[in-house]
Amino acid sequence: xxxxxxxxxxxxxxxxxxxxxxxxxxxxxxxxxxxxxxxxxxxxxxxxxxxxxxxxxxxxxxxxxxxxxxxxxxxxxxxxxxxxxxxxxxxxxxxxxxxxxxxxxxxxxxxxxxxxxxxxxxxxxxxxxxxxxxxxxxxxxxxxxxxxxxxxxxxxxxxxxxxxxxxxxxxxxxxxxxxxxxxxxxxxxxxxxxxxxxxxxxxxxxxxxxxxxxxxxxxxxxxxxxxxxxxxxxxxxxxxxxxxxxxxxxxxxxxxxxxxxxxxxxxxxxxxxxxxxxxxxxxxxxxxxxxxxxxxxxxxxxxxxxxxxxxxxxxxxxxxxxxxxxxxxxxxxxxxxxxxxxxxxxxxxxxxxxxxxx
Amino acid sequence: xxxxxxxxxxxxxxxxxxxxxxxxxxxxxxxxxxxxxxxxxxxxxxxxxxxxxxxxxxxxxxxxxxxxxxxxxxxxxxxxxxxxxxxxxxxxxxxxxxxxxxxxxxxxxxxxxxxxxxxxxxxxxxxxxxxxxxxxxxxxxxxxxxxxxxxxxxxxxxxxxxxxxxxxxxxxxxxxxxxxxxxxxxxxxxxxxxxxxxxxxxxxxxxxxxxxxxxxxxxxxxxxxxxxxxxxxxxxxxxxxxxxxxxxxxxxxxxxxxx
Ligand SMILES: Nc1ncnc2c1ncn2[C@@H]1O[C@H](COP(=O)(O)OP(=O)(O)OP(=O)(O)O)[C@@H](O)[C@H]1O
Ligand SMILES: [Mg+2]
Numbered sequence: 001x002x003x004x005x006x007x008x009x010x011x012x013x014x015x016x017x018x019x020x021x022x023x024x025x026x027x028x029x030x031x032x033x034x035x036x037x038x039x040x041x042x043x044x045x046x047x048x049x050x051x052x053x054x055x056x057x058x059x060x061x062x063x064x065x066x067x068x069x070x071x072x073x074x075x076x077x078x079x080x081x082x083x084x085x086x087x088x089x090x091x092x093x094x095x096x097x098x099x100x101x102x103x104x105x106x107x108x109x110x111x112x113x114x115x116x117x118x119x120x121x122x123x124x125x126x127x128x129x130x131x132x133x134x135x136x137x138x139x140x141x142x143x144x145x146x147x148x149x150x151x152x153x154x155x156x157x158x159x160x161x162x163x164x165x166x167x168x169x170x171x172x173x174x175x176x177x178x179x180x181x182x183x184x185x186x187x188x189x190x191x192x193x194x195x196x197x198x199x200x201x202x203x204x205x206x207x208x209x210x211x212x213x214x215x216x217x218x219x220x221x222x223x224x225x226x227x228x229x230x231x232x233x234x235x236x237x238x239x240x241x242x243x244x245x246x247x248x249x250x251x252x253x254x255x256x257x258x259x260x261x262x263x264x265x266x267x268x269x270x271x272x273x274x275x276x277x278x279x280x281x282x283x284x285x286x287x288x289x290x291x292x293x294x295x296x297x298x299x300x301x302x303x304x305x306x307x308x309x310x311x312x313x314x315x316x317x318x319x320x321x322x323x324x325x326x327x328x329x330x331x332x333x334x335x336x337x338x339x340x341x342x343x344x345x346x347x348x349x350x351x352x353x354x355x356x357x358x
Numbered sequence: 359x360x361x362x363x364x365x366x367x368x369x370x371x372x373x374x375x376x377x378x379x380x381x382x383x384x385x386x387x388x389x390x391x392x393x394x395x396x397x398x399x400x401x402x403x404x405x406x407x408x409x410x411x412x413x414x415x416x417x418x419x420x421x422x423x424x425x426x427x428x429x430x431x432x433x434x435x436x437x438x439x440x441x442x443x444x445x446x447x448x449x450x451x452x453x454x455x456x457x458x459x460x461x462x463x464x465x466x467x468x469x470x471x472x473x474x475x476x477x478x479x480x481x482x483x484x485x486x487x488x489x490x491x492x493x494x495x496x497x498x499x500x501x502x503x504x505x506x507x508x509x510x511x512x513x514x515x516x517x518x519x520x521x522x523x524x525x526x527x528x529x530x531x532x533x534x535x536x537x538x539x540x541x542x543x544x545x546x547x548x549x550x551x552x553x554x555x556x557x558x559x560x561x562x563x564x565x566x567x568x569x570x571x572x573x574x575x576x577x578x579x580x581x582x583x584x585x586x587x588x589x590x591x592x593x594x595x596x597x598x599x600x601x602x603x604x605x606x607x608x609x610x611x612x613x614x615x616x617x
Pocket of ligand 2 (some may be wrong): 415459
């Protein structure tokens with residue numbers, strides 16, 4: 001299966017070719033990519049990164065998480081806090097505090113907002129916090145040998161609890177409105193086409209690197225240990241592997257990638273609010289992977305694209321039916337195409353081969 | 359050399375014994391699967407364990423490998439490894455390997471990859487991520503493929519093997535793991551007569567260098583390899599001794615062989 005070559009090409013094209021088509025091709029041409037497309041595609045690439053992270057832990061290691069929305073939101077909120085602080089005194093109330101705090105009649109910044117006016121600090125939080133939470137959570141869960149459905153339910157409960165916490169105004173993250181009305185990042189206006197383009201290129205590059213890293217991992221012996229854990233964990237333990245360490249490693253890495261995806265998502269979409277932590281959101285992430293094909297990285301990326309493409313179409317054409325469609329899609333895929341889109345693709349390819357040789 | 363010089367991770371067998379089970383008791387919801395079981399295995403010994411279905415043979419292996427914790431009793435590997443305090447992977451590292459009753463191999467991995475995963479090597483995350491097989495390690499695997507007769511199937515997914523071949527693969531995985539003590543649960547189930555003979559030869563050739571505990575129902579097979587035989591019944595030891603003696607034991611005939 002040469003799916004990885006296809007994805008490799010696709011990622012290279014999105015990183016380099018699309019920006020060139022915007023800059024060098026005249027606007028009248030059919031090949032010109034307009035400015036507004038970049039945050040849109042960038043958003044999709046963030047979803048693709050989430051799907052990649054999800055596939056590493058679920059598709060390869062067999063651990064279903066229904067709480068990845070938490071890690072995504074942590075990265076997103078950290079970035080959002082930085083962007084809020086960068087607004088400075090240009091908010092509605094012309095205060096040094098974020099607008100929602102003025103509205104709540106708060107006089108000073110809560111301690112956990114300290115440091116977020118500094119980009120480097122924010123970056124460290126993005127890179128460390130989601131992974132750290134995952135590590136701690138995973139350490140206790142894996143040590144107590146919580147598996148399968150139980151693990152999925154606990155992660156789902158985690159995202160639900162955090163969503164409720166973030167919905168409260170007093171928690172200090174903007175309540176149900178979340179964080180929005182961002183003005184600039186690192187001094188560059190977020191409205192500026194070149195800023196949008198830069199964010200897009202960074203996102204594409206991060207996705208590309210994560211894909212290369214993911215491929216390296218699943219092709220290494222480590223990757224074979226992970227799939228072995230998925231298929232027969234007790235055999236792996238009796239062969240002398242401390243499976244807790246392996247699960248912790250890939251679980252933490254998955255959360256780490258998910259947090260980065262959230263951080264890249266927020267400046268391009270312009271908002272982060274607690275609805276990202278809705279239980280349904282995390283379930284949707286699992287569906288991307290199921291549709292694309294569990295256990296193939298390229299499948300996961302394609303799945304994220306397909307499902308979100310369908311979602312965009314439904315939101316315009318028939319918004320009420322989206323959830324029904326999603327549910328039906330999930331059932332059909334699970335029952336009839338357990339290997340998802342990637343599985344169908346491989347089957348078609350191998351049929352062709354058979355015809356050639358016959 | 360005295361015991362004091364033996365490093366902690368080595369198995370101290372200065373008393374000639376490699377496995378000590380004393381008064382092991384395991385109950386499941388009040389039902390005693392093992393009931394005050396005593397068993398001693400000598401270094402280099404090949405021991406067969408027989409007994410009717412439900413006698414507790416598999417449960418005994420679960421206790422030795424850390425899968426099941428006994429309610430009562432002690433289990434020592436050498437004189438220095440308390441098996442009841444160790445995790446599965448620590449027990450494996452100390453040098454105990456196991457073949458399950460139902461053959462358990464990695465069905466989505468190739469035969470070669472199955473052996474690669476079992477191979478005696480550093481098994482931490484970092485090594486798995488960064489190191490690939492050395493030429494020497496590949497040779498060990500190739501030799502092993504020869505021994506278990508799966509050279510042709512080396513790149514085949516293990517899920518496609520026959521039942522007997524899966525048994526062989528699992529035995530092969532044990533061999534490359536290079537344990538000091540092998541626990542083998544019903545190795546010849548599903549094997550042809552010829553394959554069974556081959557297995558007997560293999561196990562006999564391993565004894566001496568390794569200590570081996572084999573659980574089997576297949577009497578001809580037992581007869582062809584057995585030195586000492588232990589009979590389990592209702593979770594305790596019913597008889598122990600040479601095959602001929604055990605076969606003529608009145609109690610054994612009643613509960614097991616007679617049927
Ligand atoms: N996890 C468990 N929970 C409850 N009962 C169990 C469990 N494991 C084993 N048993 C019971 O303990 C008894 C001993 O089982 P065990 O598998 O050790 O027998 P065995 O000697 O290996 O039998 P066989 O020859 O059929 O393999 C049986 O009655 C079995 O039903
Ligand atoms: Mg048994």
